[in-house]
Amino acid sequence: MTTQHESVVYPPSAETVARAHVDAAGYEQMYAASITDPDAFWGEQGKRIDWIKPYSQVKDVNYNFGEVSINWYSDGALNVSANCIDRHLATRGDQTAIIFEPDNPDEPAQNITYKQLHGSVCRMANVLTSMGVTKGDRVIIYMPMIPEAAYAMLACARIGAIHSIVFAGFSPDALAARVNGSDAKVVITADHAPRGGRQTPLKSNADAALLHCKEDVKCLVVKRTGGQTTWIEGRDYNYNALSAAADDSFAPVEMNAEDPLFILYTSGSTGQPKGVVHTTGGYLVYAAMTHEITFDYHDGDVYWCTADVGWVTGHSYIVYGPLANGATTLMFEGVPTYPDASRFWQVCEKHKVNQFYTAPTALRALMGQGNEWVEKCDLSSLRTLGTVGEPINPEAWNWYNEVIGGGRCPIVDTWWQTETGGHLMTPLPGAHAMKPGSAMKPFFGIVPVVLDPQSGVEIEGNDVDGVLCIKDSWPGQMRTIWGDHERFQKTYFADYKGYYFTGDGCKRDADGDYWITGRVDDVINVSGHRMGTAEVESALVAHVAVAEAAVVGYPHDIKGQGIYCYVTLMNDAEPSDALLKELRTWVRTEIGPIASPDVIQWAPGLPKTRSGKIMRRILRKIAENDFGSLGDTSTLADPSVVDDLIANRSGK
Numbered sequence: 001m002t003t004q005h006e007s008v009v010y011p012p013s014a015e016t017v018a019r020a021h022v023d024a025a026g027y028e029q030m031y032a033a034s035i036t037d038p039d040a041f042w043g044e045q046g047k048r049i050d051w052i053k054p055y056s057q058v059k060d061v062n063y064n065f066g067e068v069s070i071n072w073y074s075d076g077a078l079n080v081s082a083n084c085i086d087r088h089l090a091t092r093g094d095q096t097a098i099i100f101e102p103d104n105p106d107e108p109a110q111n112i113t114y115k116q117l118h119g120s121v122c123r124m125a126n127v128l129t130s131m132g133v134t135k136g137d138r139v140i141i142y143m144p145m146i147p148e149a150a151y152a153m154l155a156c157a158r159i160g161a162i163h164s165i166v167f168a169g170f171s172p173d174a175l176a177a178r179v180n181g182s183d184a185k186v187v188i189t190a191d192h193a194p195r196g197g198r199q200t201p202l203k204s205n206a207d208a209a210l211l212h213c214k215e216d217v218k219c220l221v222v223k224r225t226g227g228q229t230t231w232i233e234g235r236d237y238n239y240n241a242l243s244a245a246a247d248d249s250f251a252p253v254e255m256n257a258e259d260p261l262f263i264l265y266t267s268g269s270t271g272q273p274k275g276v277v278h279t280t281g282g283y284l285v286y287a288a289m290t291h292e293i294t295f296d297y298h299d300g301d302v303y304w305c306t307a308d309v310g311w312v313t314g315h316s317y318i319v320y321g322p323l324a325n326g327a328t329t330l331m332f333e334g335v336p337t338y339p340d341a342s343r344f345w346q347v348c349e350k351h352k353v354n355q356f357y358t359a360p361t362a363l364r365a366l367m368g369q370g371n372e373w374v375e376k377c378d379l380s381s382l383r384t385l386g387t388v389g390e391p392i393n394p395e396a397w398n399w400y401n402e403v404i405g406g407g408r409c410p411i412v413d414t415w416w417q418t419e420t421g422g423h424l425m426t427p428l429p430g431a432h433a434m435k436p437g438s439a440m441k442p443f444f445g446i447v448p449v450v451l452d453p454q455s456g457v458e459i460e461g462n463d464v465d466g467v468l469c470i471k472d473s474w475p476g477q478m479r480t481i482w483g484d485h486e487r488f489q490k491t492y493f494a495d496y497k498g499y500y501f502t503g504d505g506c507k508r509d510a511d512g513d514y515w516i517t518g519r520v521d522d523v524i525n526v527s528g529h530r531m532g533t534a535e536v537e538s539a540l541v542a543h544v545a546v547a548e549a550a551v552v553g554y555p556h557d558i559k560g561q562g563i564y565c566y567v568t569l570m571n572d573a574e575p576s577d578a579l580l581k582e583l584r585t586w587v588r589t590e591i592g593p594i595a596s597p598d599v600i601q602w603a604p605g606l607p608k609t610r611s612g613k614i615m616r617r618i619l620r621k622i623a624e625n626d627f628g629s630l631g632d633t634s635t636l637a638d639p640s641v642v643d644d645l646i647a648n649r650s651g652k
């Protein structure tokens with residue numbers, strides 16, 4: 001996989017320019033306005049959504065370390081569910097809001113209109129209320145990619161409850177940690193989650209998790225497969241029976257713009273995952289605006305984001321952004337390669353998808369299967385293509401452009417994070433040229449700066465690289481870490497004072513365009529899923545046979561990065577293939593299949609400084625098979641461990 005910066009430039013076609021919401025001159029003018037007078041700019045953009053009480057204040061932000069506080073539209077009141085549903089009823093009640101495409105292609109798709117969405121969300125809100133959920137309570141959503149997952153999100157928003165979605169691929173232990181961390185009252189789950197022809201037993205995972213949670217946590221169970229589950233009377237609630245009997249109206253609760261909308265746990269460089277908090281007003285304005293402009297979404301389009309609602313991409317770009325804009329958004333339950341490698345393209349053809357948004361890892365996997373899977377499908381409806389989650393290599397970009405987009409479709413390489421709520425950098429269709437692998441330009445209101453990692457001084461000019469920070473706030477920014485504002489400040493505002501620190505490295509090329517060069521901390525990106533190496537290490541050392549573990553990322557053709565683990569065993573444990581398998585299963589059980597180690601290398605010793613700090617730089621180089629540039633190893637307490645690690649480096 002090459003990631004070198006190619007200089008090929010693809011200007012937007014005349015057709016794209018003519019259709020786009022924003023052209024090159026429009027971008028320059030709007031961008032300048034957004035920076036010179038953010039209050040006026042965002043004051044105007046706030047009108048995209050409906051307010052129960054209008055705001056008089058727009059931006060109220062303090063980035064000073066020790067007193068960080070971020071507020072937007074803070075005297076306004078609104079309800080997100082009313083914005084995503086009710087306000088569309090008069091004009092588009094019979095339009096499809098959600099297309100549901102099941103895992104099994106032989107199962108019929110469902111078209112859910114805005115009217116039907118309204119009824120289902122109100123019924124779910126009534127069910128949750130009857131279970132005792134009120135404004136401000138936390139609700140965990142641990143669901144397959146089915147419409148009920150969106151109903152659950154919107155029902156929480158309607159009540160004013162704070163949802164926290166846990167990706168269905170996470171283990172019971174990870175689920176329990178999030179139930180406890182957010183002190184949730186209810187877990188919403190389903191019997192089983194079908195995916196790629198297999199089934200994850202979600203309810204029994206939830207049962208296992210709830211053994212480690214407070215006794216009064218209730219469980220609302222949606223029937224998906226009808227498969228068998230155990231049932232605990234008094235704790236478990238049957239969604240299908242209750243919602244059938246529930247009233248189909250529910251008045252949306254008035255929320256302050258700064259009331260939390262959701263918590264989403266994400267990995268950091270240290271410790272356990274942190275609960276990123278997004279609030280109501282600014283988040284929705286930003287999600288709606290970026291959805292419309294980045295994808296060049298127009299009324300009547302069919303829009304498909306292949307992410308899972310368990311990740312931030314699913315929050316902002318399957319549910320909240322598209323529905324706030326009155327779009328038709330497609331929810332896909334399956335995987336790109338089931339029943340075969342043409343599934344994505346068949347779904348595009350079947351539903352005449354106009355905007356398609358996916359992750360580079362999926363493109364790389366599909367590219368490897370050959371073009372015949374694509375060529376048998378009619379992709380002429382496609383207009384905008386997007387990528388998210390990790391840098392895209394030029395080969396995959398070119399394949400996406402030529403084979404999927406037929407050279408007609410702009411590709412928006414959207415760089416952003418769980419913390420940012422929406423896109424911060426991306427080329428905009430019709431406004432910008434594209435360069436394969438570059439996130440190109442900042443979105444409105446975003447001032448990216450490249451800092452010297454050591455001095456923290458801003459590097460001016462072009463053709464420079466360093467760490468990426470953002471100079472000022474935007475409405476979609478996270479507000480705090482749930483229950484730990486100090487950790488929030490320390491993570492994002494301590495290293496480079498006065499800036500939001502992204503954790504990413506970045507290059508600004510000779511033309512002033514931005515390229516994300518990857519994380520500068522101990523966060524890795526595996527198949528577009530973000531993971532802290534510390535989480536995998538702590539899972540490994542929790543095994544009785546493991547004395548110590550160090551985990552690094554290494555380049556992986558399909559996944560972008562793979563998980564490479566160096567494991568030092570207890571004196572009484574013997575390395576064996578059986579133990580290797582056991583450790584792999586162990587990590588999957590502790591965290592989930594997405595954390596499954598790709599390589600485990602037995603390490604009799606780890607390279608440490610005399611003060612005991614593990615030199616990860618060296619471990620990364622060994623994992624990369626790059627022994628020539630290990631740098632200075634003389635400061636190690638025992639330099640000979642490095643020779644041993646090189647001699648025994650695992651084959652991959």
Ligand code: WTA
Nearest residue numbers: 388389390391413414415416417418516530
């Ligand atoms: C990486 C996903 C390069 C980056 C929305 C970031 C990207 C992390 C891109 C956030 C991109 C995301 N090009 N790298 N277009 N998009 N990243 O929180 O390292 O799951 O910091 O949010 O993914 O991952 P997260």
